[in-house]
Amino acid sequence: MSMKSTADRYGSIPLTLHWLSAGLILALIPMGFAMQGATGDVRLGLYRAHAMAGGLTGLLTLMRLVWWVVFDRKPKASRGASALQRLLAKTVHAGLYGIVLVLALSGIGLVATSGLSAALLTGDASLIPADLSDLPPRLAHGLMARLLVGLLILHVLGALYHHWIKRDGTLGRMLPQVR
Numbered sequence: 001m002s003m004k005s006t007a008d009r010y011g012s013i014p015l016t017l018h019w020l021s022a023g024l025i026l027a028l029i030p031m032g033f034a035m036q037g038a039t040g041d042v043r044l045g046l047y048r049a050h051a052m053a054g055g056l057t058g059l060l061t062l063m064r065l066v067w068w069v070v071f072d073r074k075p076k077a078s079r080g081a082s083a084l085q086r087l088l089a090k091t092v093h094a095g096l097y098g099i100v101l102v103l104a105l106s107g108i109g110l111v112a113t114s115g116l117s118a119a120l121l122t123g124d125a126s127l128i129p130a131d132l133s134d135l136p137p138r139l140a141h142g143l144m145a146r147l148l149v150g151l152l153i154l155h156v157l158g159a160l161y162h163h164w165i166k167r168d169g170t171l172g173r174m175l176p177q178v179r
Helices: 012-037 040-070 083-114 116-124 136-166
Strands: none
Touching: 012 040, 012 136, 040 083, 040 116, 083 116, 083 136
């Protein structure tokens, strides 16, 4: 498989970046919600893992954007895709990229403005602020996380629609080729 995409298939670099990001995001969402009810060292461990995975996801997203702008071009739209479907796909993808970047930035802002950095760096769970809910980065982070869930549902439903209803090979273009 080529590192770059072809007219009808994604290359190994975009596939790897996509699936690494997807796996991290699918871990980050429940982890983020679980942090809210956790206490002590469990909460600290969740915050540390969430911050590291979130930062990595932000970096992978930046890498994906650079890859598409500088090194590669996306395959053509699926055969028979209407103008509305192409617009919806582009909107959902742009939303996913944008929201992930806002989540990374708001997460960094939250750590920087809340005092969480001391807890994360020292490993002292007692330094985690009791309530982060009123901080502007936390409000943005929570809203973006919920929007991300909605867009992920649309993304997955779109992939399944193409796979099971249209049967146009769209999902197969995003899976590694088995030889």
